[in-house]
Amino acid sequence: xxDRERQxxxxxxxxxxATPEESEQLKQLLQSSEGAQAEYxxxxxxxxxxxxxxxxxxxxxxxxxxxxxxxxxxxxxxAREGWLxxxxxxFRGRPAFRYAYSFAAxxxxxxxxxxxxxxxxxxxxxxxxxxxxGTMLAPSEGTIYRRISSREFKxxxxxxxxETLLAKDKLLARLTLDAPAGTDLLLEFDPDVWGxxxxxxxxxxxxxxxGSGRLSVRIQRLGQSQYLLYxxxxxxxxxxxxxxxxxxxxxxxxxxxxxxxxTGS
Amino acid sequence: xxEEEEELLVRCLDGDGGAFGELIDRYQRVLFNVSLRMVGxxxxxxxxxxxxxxxxYENLGSFDRKHRFFSWVYRxxxxxxxxxxxxxxxxxxxxxxFQSRETGPEEECARSLLRDSIQAALLELTPDYRxxxxxxxxxxxxxxEMSGVLEVPEKTVKSRLYTARQLLGDIFSKHGIRLS
Numbered sequence: 001x002x003d004r005e006r007q008x009x010x011x012x013x014x015x016x017x018a019t020p021e022e023s024e025q026l027k028q029l030l031q032s033s034e035g036a037q038a039e040y041x042x043x044x045x046x047x048x049x050x051x052x053x054x055x056x057x058x059x060x061x062x063x064x065x066x067x068x069x070x071x072x073x074x075x076x077x078x079a080r081e082g083w084l085x086x087x088x089x090x091f092r093g094r095p096a097f098r099y100a101y102s103f104a105a106x107x108x109x110x111x112x113x114x115x116x117x118x119x120x121x122x123x124x125x126x127x128x129x130x131x132x133x134g135t136m137l138a139p140s141e142g143t144i145y146r147r148i149s150s151r152e153f154k155x156x157x158x159x160x161x162x163e164t165l166l167a168k169d170k171l172l173a174r175l176t177l178d179a180p181a182g183t184d185l186l187l188e189f190d191p192d193v194w195g196x197x198x199x200x201x202x203x204x205x206x207x208x209x210x211g212s213g214r215l216s217v218r219i220q221r222l223g224q225s226q227y228l229l230y231x232x233x234x235x236x237x238x239x240x241x242x243x244x245x246x247x248x249x250x251x252x253x254x255x256x257x258x259x260x261x262x263t264g265s
Numbered sequence: 266x267x268e269e270e271e272e273l274l275v276r277c278l279d280g281d282g283g284a285f286g287e288l289i290d291r292y293q294r295v296l297f298n299v300s301l302r303m304v305g306x307x308x309x310x311x312x313x314x315x316x317x318x319x320x321x322y323e324n325l326g327s328f329d330r331k332h333r334f335f336s337w338v339y340r341x342x343x344x345x346x347x348x349x350x351x352x353x354x355x356x357x358x359x360x361x362x363f364q365s366r367e368t369g370p371e372e373e374c375a376r377s378l379l380r381d382s383i384q385a386a387l388l389e390l391t392p393d394y395r396x397x398x399x400x401x402x403x404x405x406x407x408x409x410e411m412s413g414v415l416e417v418p419e420k421t422v423k424s425r426l427y428t429a430r431q432l433l434g435d436i437f438s439k440h441g442i443r444l445s
Contacts, residue, residue, distance in 0.1 A: 007427050007431075008423070008427070011423075011426065011427050011430065015401075017408075042434045042438070043430060043431070043434060045434065045437060046430045046433045046434045046437065047430075049379075049383050049386075049433075049437060050383065050398070050402040050403075050433075051402070052379060052380075052383070053302075053379075053380050053383040053384065053403075054380075055294065055295070055298040055403060056297070056298060056301060056307075057294070058293045058294050058297035058298075058311070058314065059297075059307065059311045062289075062293055062297070062311060062314060062315065063286060063289045063290065063293060065315060066289055066315050066318040066319060066322075067282060067285070067286055067289070069315070069319055070282065070285070070319065070322055071282070073319075073323075195280070195281055195282060195283060196280075196282065197279075197280035197281075198280060230280070232279065232280060232281065234283075
């Protein structure tokens, strides 16, 4: 018997993948050769040693750390990168579309060039902060949102506008802040009813944190800023969105309707 | 890919963070152990496992669902571990690691010594051989699954595995590791 065959027989037997015929063949080999017996014993010790090195528990908090990092990265992604990435990954995820990718990019450039030449491109200085009137198109999903509630919180030195918009099983909370540095805004939602899909920020420079059932924004730069929090419905009932704003010695609270039946109602 | 995993992936792609949490629950133990056996250090293995999950999350959109999800994450884990080893070429001298731990009469200490000795022996293998041992004996992958993860023919997997076990046997003999 060749070395390779003998090696395969022994490994397959110890690995539990040998056929009955192979097991029999090995048995005969071991009966007829002391050298093979020694080799088999040595290999068996390797299997025994490896089986005694039990698997170890992963460190506590690994999962939470990964999920926290994902939320932080999502929250830190600027709006335009976000929707662009979504489009790009949609193409990446569907191989059939790969060929259409360059065509689509070319077509988009063409349309843009035409729009610039014909003067139909909106000249937007900064960001679009116009109030939502009835409906708006979500930047990445093509979903039609209907505004269901809106509330303005007046501060001594500024104001915060919070709106909720609904589209089937999705909710969009739009926060428009014009508040001094150091202002903290906390928006809380029922995590059993709503799962956070994405946060889009139109202005970088403030501290934005997304946690389970909460989005917090700490204003660190002057000027108006806007945040869009996309939520997906997980459950049928729920409580309204709760808003807490702290600015110097001033605290403001409020609630906004989410279009979901209230818990317990 | 099984249906349950397919559904989890769809939910992840829809932005459901809870679904990705379920995938982490499924794979964190085995991926942590694969990276631990590859790099031999819990802290590094933790960092690698975290990176693997983050990379998987960020690239879910480009994951070809014709393939198996676990093959994909195992491959990321192996690659990340190999990258780590390349960046940190800091191999402990084996003799020293054996001798320094040969103290303490209690049974637990003896078991711990054995575990450490096995880990040290694994680290003496080259990464190519170490990864086949780790995938077969610590992740319990079949030859076929290993072939998918490592992107080499099944025949190559088996050949490497046989050699790796033989080398481990030689290392055990060299260091006087005896097992009942």
